Structures are given as C-alpha cells and as structure tokens.
Amino acid sequence: MDATLYVIPGSHPSMTARRMLELKGIPYRRVDLMPVISRGVLTALRYPGRTVPSLALDGRKLTGSREIARELDRISPEPRLLPADPEARAAVEAAETWGDEVLQSAVRRILWNAVKRDRSCLRSFAEGARLGIPIEVAVRTAAPIVAAANRMNHADDATVQADLAALPGHLQRIDDWIEEGVLGGEPPNAADLQIAASLRLAMTLDDLRPAIEGRPAGELALRVIPVFPGRVAPILPASFLEPLRSQN
Numbered sequence: 001m002d003a004t005l006y007v008i009p010g011s012h013p014s015m016t017a018r019r020m021l022e023l024k025g026i027p028y029r030r031v032d033l034m035p036v037i038s039r040g041v042l043t044a045l046r047y048p049g050r051t052v053p054s055l056a057l058d059g060r061k062l063t064g065s066r067e068i069a070r071e072l073d074r075i076s077p078e079p080r081l082l083p084a085d086p087e088a089r090a091a092v093e094a095a096e097t098w099g100d101e102v103l104q105s106a107v108r109r110i111l112w113n114a115v116k117r118d119r120s121c122l123r124s125f126a127e128g129a130r131l132g133i134p135i136e137v138a139v140r141t142a143a144p145i146v147a148a149a150n151r152m153n154h155a156d157d158a159t160v161q162a163d164l165a166a167l168p169g170h171l172q173r174i175d176d177w178i179e180e181g182v183l184g185g186e187p188p189n190a191a192d193l194q195i196a197a198s199l200r201l202a203m204t205l206d207d208l209r210p211a212i213e214g215r216p217a218g219e220l221a222l223r224v225i226p227v228f229p230g231r232v233a234p235i236l237p238a239s240f241l242e243p244l245r246s247q248n
C-alpha cells in the first residue's frame with residue numbers, strides 16, 4: 001500500500017491520523033507543511049479539502065480525520081476504529097463528531113492565541129519535522145502566518161476566554177465517556193484518537209496541563225498518544241485561566 005500523509009507540525013488531527021495509520025500497521029510517508037501555506041499546497045495537489053490531515057492512499061485522495069478513519073477501516077478492517085455493533089458505533093461516532101467539531105476547534109483557537117503572544121514556542125512543535133527551510137528561519141518569519149492563522153480560526157481573546165470557560169465542562173464530558181466505556185477501551189477507537197490528540201495539544205500549554213493531566217481524560221490522552229512534541233511556557237492572562245483554577 002502506498003500512503004502519503006500531509007500534516008502540519010503540532011496539528012492535533014494530523015496526530016490523530018498518524019496514530020490511526022500506526023495502529024493499522026500501514027507504513028506511510030509524512031509530508032510536513034507550514035500552516036496557512038498548506039492550503040495552497042493541498043489545493044494545487046487537488047485534495048478534496050484544504051486542511052490537514054490529507055492522505056493519499058494508493059492514488060485516492062482524502063481530506064479530514066473522520067474521512068480517513070472510515071477509509072482505513074474499509075481497506076484494513078482490523079483493529080477497528082469504529083465498532084461493528086450499531087449501538088456502540090453510534091456512541092463512538094457521537095463522541096468523535098464532538099471531538100472534531102467542538103474540542104478540536106476550541107483547542108486550536110487557544111493554541112493560536114497563545115502562539116500570537118510568544119512565537120518562540122513554534123520551534124518546539126517542529127521537532128522532527130522537515131519543513132524545507134531551517135526551523136529558525138521558519139520561526140523568525142512566522143509573524144504573518146501566525147496573524148493569518150489567528151484570523152482564520154477566530155482565535156480572538158473573547159472567543160478564547162469563552163473556550164477556556166467551557167474547558168472544565170469538556171473535560172468532565174470526556175471523563176464521563178470514559179466511565180461509560182465509550183472511550184478508553186483497548187485498542188483505541190476513532191473517538192479516543194480524535195479527542196486524545198486535542199487533549200495532548202492542550203497539554204503542551206503549561207497553562208492548561210495541570211487541569212488535564214491528573215484526571216481520566218489526561219491519562220487517556222497520554223496512553224493513546226504517548227509522544228506529542230511542543231511546549232508553551234505560561235503565557236495566557238491569569239483572568240483567562242480563572243475558570244480552570246478550581247480544577248487544579
């Protein structure tokens with residue numbers, strides 16, 4: 001099987017797709033793209049979407065972590081990413097959709113807002129990536145990319161403050177799904193991988209890690225995605241983090 005996965009360093013759904021391919025035992029070539037510029041590259045390569053992860057699989061082109069999960073289950077059914085039992089599948093798909101549409105976007109906004117405050121952390125996300133230019137050059141010239149990513153993702157302060165206020169509720173929801181057995185089984189399902197990658201990206205922020213790591217959601221994230229490069233030193237205003245205080 002010939003597989004090429006397009007990712008952005010630090011992209012959480014890209015990590016979801018990487019872990020899916022690893023769990024399926026499918027070897028793949030990874031192509032690292034710069035954020036924002038990735039859009040033009042994927043358009044030029046005629047992918048169906050302009051986001052990462054995008055995957056070429058024996059000539060077929062796919063965009064989206066959920067689309068990739070389904071195609072991988074189709075071509076290589078074991079281990080299953082989505083349960084065969086209809087009721088279990090519906091529960092996993094609901095958690096996966098929430099993980100994609102709610103948690104993934106919130107964590108992306110929080111991250112870009114933090115990066116806007118101090119770009120030096122970008123270096124840590126690029127560990128092991130091949131961007132085609134030296135990482136120091138990429139970091140030094142990243143200001144327009146960071147500004148564009150903040151705009152495109154609506155990572156403004158008011159939205160990110162609301163995201164942080166919602167985070168304790170998100171974490172409780174994940175803990176509940178673990179308790180119910182929707183998440184946390186072995187091997188991990190598509191929802192585990194979707195949600196764990198967002199939690200791992202959130203845990204790269206020193207501001208957020210203490211609120212996540214000691215609870216079932218954090219333990220799940222570390223188990224499902226053992227390695228996730230990146231580290232953001234404390235940077236968010238204390239008032240933004242107030243809703244997380246009672247969590248620590």
Ligand SMILES: N[C@@H](CCC(=O)N[C@@H](CS)C(=O)NCC(=O)O)C(=O)O
Nearest residue numbers: 011012013036039051052053064065
């Ligand atoms: N929710 C989709 C979209 C993923 C997504 O938005 N990826 C971001 C990186 S985390 C991206 O490609 N951003 C570049 C851009 O939008 O220009 C998925 O899970 O595949």
